[in-house]
Amino acid sequence: MTSGPVGVASPESRVDGAARLPKKPGPTPFTIVTTLGAVVMTVVTARAVGFSFEGLIENLTRPNSVVEGLLNPDFSQIWSERSRAAFIETLQLAVLGTVAGASVALPLALWSTRVGNPNTFLRSIVRIFNNIVRAIPDLLWALIFVSAVGIGALSGLLALFFFSLAVTTKLTSDVLDGIDPGPVEAANASGAGLTQMLRTAVVPQILPSYSSFVLYNFELNLRSSAVIGLVGAGGIGERIEFFRSRGEWEEMWGLVVMFFLVVMIIEAFSVTLRRRLV
Amino acid sequence: MIRFSNASVTYPGGVQAMRDLDLTIEPGEFVVIVGLSGAGKSTLIRAVNGLVPLTSGQLQVNERDVTTLNRSGMRDLRSEVGMIFQGFNLVDRTTVLKNVLMGRLHEAPTWRTLLGLYSKADVHLAAQALDRVEIIDKAYVRASNLSGGQRQRVGIARALAQEPSIILADEPVASLDPPTSHVVMRYLQQIGRELGITVIVNLHFLDLATAYADRIIGLRDGALVFDGPGSECDADVFESIYGRSLTADDTMAKQAAL
Structure with missing residues (x-):
């Protein structure tokens, strides 16, 4: 049953061929490590530069002659x-x-x-x-x-x-x-x-x-x-x-x-x- | 004249593609080299213009000792030897005429080439070469717009524009259909006969080889196993060259019928 032409089911294999689909491989260690690394780096650097959304909004809404010029x-x-x-x-x-x-x-x-x-x-x-x-x-x-x-x-x-x-x-x-x-x-x-x-x-x-x-x-x-x-x-x-x-x-x-x-x-x-x- | 004496080529990987070859090819001969792929056909052809250097032995081409040539001597030799390739090796983006003018580069000063200025004499020679293979009407067409057979004729014209004394053709019809293959082989034969140019062709179809060759050279594992006129070359000889019985794949006519 392994020798049949591609795409043609041999008579004895009436079972759904899709059942033979291998188990989907999980993420590789490389993917896990790089994803984790990217998240950690982002959080750490954002803290280091003192980024916060409140500060951003407060600064933008304060009266500012530069922005008024725009x-x-x-x-x-x-x-x-x-x-x-x-x-x-x-x-x-x-x-x-x-x-x-x-x-x-x-x-x-x-x-x-x-x-x-x-x-x-x-x-x-x-x-x-x-x-x-x-x-x-x-x-x-x-x-x-x-x-x-x-x-x-x-x-x-x-x-x-x-x-x-x-x-x-x-x-x-x-x-x-x-x-x-x-x-x-x-x-x-x-x-x-x-x-x-x-x-x-x-x-x-x-x-x-x-x-x-x-x-x-x-x-x-x-x-x-x-x-x-x-x-x-x-x-x-x-x-x-x-x-x-x-x-x-x-x-x-x-x-x-x-x-x-x-x-x-x-x-x-x-x-x-x-x-x-x- | 081309003379190999005790010539060998071993590639860096250790593959020996030419073994103690002794071979003399006289001016004006039409020689076809046959053998299985990997038998050393391409190596033999590329040794003649120095694209593949010998590991040992001697090779004389037109009174030059190929093994001792310096860079400019090698360029002089290559200008006397035209080459035709299986994949045509044209610059697809430029015109047919500019591709053929590549055959004149050795005679042109570098500054002229840099500016894209070709002399009238060079354009004249290129046009004559295109006319000989009857494709001069396509001179200003981009090479990418031609069919396979037309491209190979441009390849022949480029070699002819060099005004060579020798033409090497490495599997020139392997990418073409049978009728086109015969057209290309007939042009090569005609060029050899009318211009007195030595033509060396690699082929793997036996019927093409016997139909056009004055002389057939059989290679097996880098060694010469047959050397004789095309008429002496029958199925038994080919089986000895190939080291196996012949199949439909070995002749163009039968392969086309499949």
């Missing part, structure tokens, strides 16, 4: 020359930082993989470099360059360059692991050099994903450029910080709301574009 934001700042210039600077920072960072990211991603860099020693050097760049957050890059280069858009550009480099390199090298090795073999068998092989056999395969990552990176940079401005790296963030430090909440919120709208519109556009790519 209720009547002052949009007149958009038409002031300095704020408009800051907005444009933010867009420029995002575009330039993305283009520069993503251009360097492509070779770095290729050189960090076995197919793009057969030399084990050089490959590990590129990987270590990529890991270091990735470990530093955008705000820290901005702080580094503001102290090294000075306050202004150049620091912001450098910060976004390294941030884009980190993001696009990581995402692209993950895609490189899954390419079809056939064309690589064909290029090598034709006597192509390493760079020629990468350009003709590898890059065409990853180009749609790579373009999508570059656009996604642009969205990240747009948001990031507001944050890094808070530490003096140029753009709209610097303007927001200006009003914040003077306690002019209506003007500050006006800029924040406008920035929010700009980001939403550009993201919607970028997401549509990315969908068509992959």
Whole structure:
């Protein structure tokens, strides 16, 4: 009765075959330990930072000039020359930082993989470099360059360059692991050099994903450029910080709301574009 | 000319895929290598262009000693040897023409390749190669939009664009249906005869082998067990190569009838 074709019950086994369904396995020790661990960690950390719902509600309902500013934001700042210039600077920072960072990211991603860099020693050097760049957050890059280069858009550009480099390199090298090795073999068998092989056999395969990552990176940079401005790296963030430090909440919120709208519109556009790519 | 002398290949896992092979293939020969899977057919073919290095022995291809070539010498050798693959190995996302231009990479400077600029002469050669396998009308079609037989013709064109003196074909029809297989085999035969190119083909269908080969080489466990003209190769010889009696799986015609 074990030799019957799949899906056809042999005559002697008239009993309901579903009865032979094995007992459902219980949760593994790994699942139990990790679930317990997650719950314990959450409770312990919530206590450590003094989180309580009463405190949250009490703080939010207390009269607060900052929150009042949010209720009547002052949009007149958009038409002031300095704020408009800051907005444009933010867009420029995002575009330039993305283009520069993503251009360097492509070779770095290729050189960090076995197919793009057969030399084990050089490959590990590129990987270590990529890991270091990735470990530093955008705000820290901005702080580094503001102290090294000075306050202004150049620091912001450098910060976004390294941030884009980190993001696009990581995402692209993950895609490189899954390419079809056939064309690589064909290029090598034709006597192509390493760079020629990468350009003709590898890059065409990853180009749609790579373009999508570059656009996604642009969205990240747009948001990031507001944050890094808070530490003096140029753009709209610097303007927001200006009003914040003077306690002019209506003007500050006006800029924040406008920035929010700009980001939403550009993201919607970028997401549509990315969908068509992959 | 290709000359193996006392050549052996042992893979890192300990599998010996070539045992003391002595074999000479003259320019312009159409040679078919037969044997069970794992008999060393792919190893033999890939040794010729250095994709698989010999563990011991000598191998001469076009007056070059393959075992002692440095990196640029190896690239020079590979540019003279075209290769055709079972899985076609085309870049699906790009056009047929760009796939064929891959055969010109060895002659193109790297900066031109990086910018995607191919010389007029290279495009001309690629177009001629596409015309030879009668698929030039698809030059600007993406490779992913072609049928299996069409893809393999593009694979042949890519090898031809190298202007090679030798073409290696590793199971070129294993992913194709019988009529398409015959089309591909006829193109290979025609190329060998008209251009004087040495063609070495791995096949596992006996009827295809005897129909097209000038010379058949039988491998068993990495060793040469038959070497002779296709006409001498009858069922008894194949049974000795395969080490078992023949089944319907061994011939394309009978397998197709199943």
